[in-house]
Amino acid sequence: MDNKCECHKTKKRSEEEYKALLNRLSRIEGQVRGIRKMVESDTYCTDILTQVSAVHAALNAFNKELLANHIRTCVAEDIRNGNDETIEELVVTLQKLMK
Numbered sequence: 001m002d003n004k005c006e007c008h009k010t011k012k013r014s015e016e017e018y019k020a021l022l023n024r025l026s027r028i029e030g031q032v033r034g035i036r037k038m039v040e041s042d043t044y045c046t047d048i049l050t051q052v053s054a055v056h057a058a059l060n061a062f063n064k065e066l067l068a069n070h071i072r073t074c075v076a077e078d079i080r081n082g083n084d085e086t087i088e089e090l091v092v093t094l095q096k097l098m099k
Helices: 015-040 045-080 085-097
Strands: none
Touching: 015 085, 045 085
């Protein structure tokens, strides 16, 4: 029996998926830096709130893309291999995302 700990799962992503996710994160990071500059320069509150809303939307888009890729790859593969625990893991993840 293999005693290897699977506490920290990993996933090898395609080059295309990897680049797409990193590009999204870089844009979000830039937006957050922009918000910091707005606060530092005493920008009007509603203007900052508008930018925060844009970051929130960008993070949601990132989550949607990552979740879709996860379902198409990891979840589908695990189900095909008879690993139904992945379904419960997905349900828990979706519940966390919907808070």
